[in-house]
Amino acid sequence: MIKYILSLLIICNLQFACKSTYSFTGEVQHLQQEEAGTISLRSKGYGNTKQEALAHAEKSAFETLIFQGIPGSSFSKAMISNKAEALKTHAAFFKNLLEEKTYKTFLMASEPSSKYGMAVKGQKNMDVNLKINVRALRKHLETKQIIRKLGL
C-alpha cells in the first residue's frame, strides 16, 4: 500500500515540478508591431534558474496578452476580460496552454535581452524579447471556443 501511495506522490510531484511557482506579474512591455497579426514584447521573468525565468517571462507575456491586452499596441484590448471565470470554466485548456507550454506553438521568437541576475527584491530575473503570432493564437482560442468568433 505504501508503495502505491509513494508512486502516486512521485507522479504528482513530477507534474508540479514542471510548473513555474512564480506568480503572474504583468511586467510586459510593447516593443513594436512589425507585421499585421504579430506583436513584439519584452517580458520580465523570475525563476531559480535561467530556464525557469525564461518560461515565466513567456507565460507572463501570454497571460498579459490574453487577459489584459497590451497598451499602445493594436492588441490593447483583452481577448478575455474575465480571467478568473475563464480559468475556472476552461481550466484544462489553460493548463495545457500555459502550464504545459502549448503557447510555444505561437511563439515566433524568444530571446533573452538581459543577463540572468539578482533583482532588488531578491528574486533572480531576466528580460526576454518575444514575438508572438497573435492571429494564430486568436484563431486557436476561437476554434477551441474559448472566445467567440467575430459576430453575434
Added chain:
Amino acid sequence: MKHFLLLIILFNCSQIFGQIDTIAEQRPTIQPTVMVIPFAKEHQSMRNVLENDIYLRVAMTKVKEGFDNRGYSTIDFRGRLKQLSNEDAMELGNAESVKQKVIELSGADIYVETEAKVIKTSKGNSVTVIVTAYDAFSGQSLANKVGSSPKFYTENYDKLTQKAVDDLIDDFLNTLQEKFTDMLENGRTVTINIGFSEDSEMDMDSEFTDDEEFLSDLLEYWFEDNAYKGYFHIQGVTATKMMLDDVRIPVKDPKSGRNYRTTRFAALITKYLKTLDLDVVRDVQGNKIFITIQ
C-alpha cells in the same frame, strides 16, 4: 504490479478527460452583414471619391481583408454601387442619399465608413486612416478607430496606408466584437412609436381595467414584462403618443435559437393591444416599429 499499472492508467484517464471538456458545445454564430464604404463629404459623389482616391481604395481593401482574416465576409460596395444605375446616382445627387440607397440595396446590417488622409511633412510622410462602424438601421456608432502609419521619407503611400490599417484593425474588430457580445447579453435596440389614427376615439389617457389605469400605464407594465431583461426607455408620453427610444429585444429566439426578428416583437405588441379590444396597424422599418391604434 497489476495494481500499480491500474493506478497509472486511472491517473492518466483523469488527465485525458480534463482535456476533452475544453471542446465546448458547438454553437452557431449568426453573422450580421457588413459593408465597407468610403467616407464622402456632403455634395461629394461617392463614386468619384472612390474612383479618384487610390489610397482610400487601398484602405477599404485592407479593412475588408481584416474582416476576412477573422472569418467574416463583407458585401462589396463597388458591386452594389454598380447596381445603382448612373441615372439613379445622378438623380440622388448628394453623397448621403447615395449612401442610404446603397446601404438599403445591399441589405447590410452594419456599414463601416473608411477615410484615408495623406500627411506630408518635412520630417517624413504618413497616412492616417479613420474607420467607423455604424448600425445601418439606427445609425448608432458601434466602433471607431484612428490608425496612423509611422513617418517615412517615402512617397509609397500604398504601403503607408496598409501600415495605418494594420495599426488599427485588430483593436477596431475587437471593439466591434465587444458590441456584439453586449448585444447578445443585453439584447439589441429597437425604437417604438405608438400613436393614434386621426379618427380614433382612444388616447393614452383612456382608462382600462377596474383600477381605471391609463393605456400608457398598461403599456409600460407590458414593456416591463416583455422587453429583453426588462430593459426599455420611454422617451416621452403625451395624450396622443408614446415614444420608446430604446427597447431591447433578444438577438436569438431563446426557444428555437434562430434570429429574433423585429417583426416578431411588433406582432407581440399588436397581439397584446388586441386583447384590449383595440384595432391596430403596424409598420416595421429596420429596427423601428410604428404602431397606430385605430
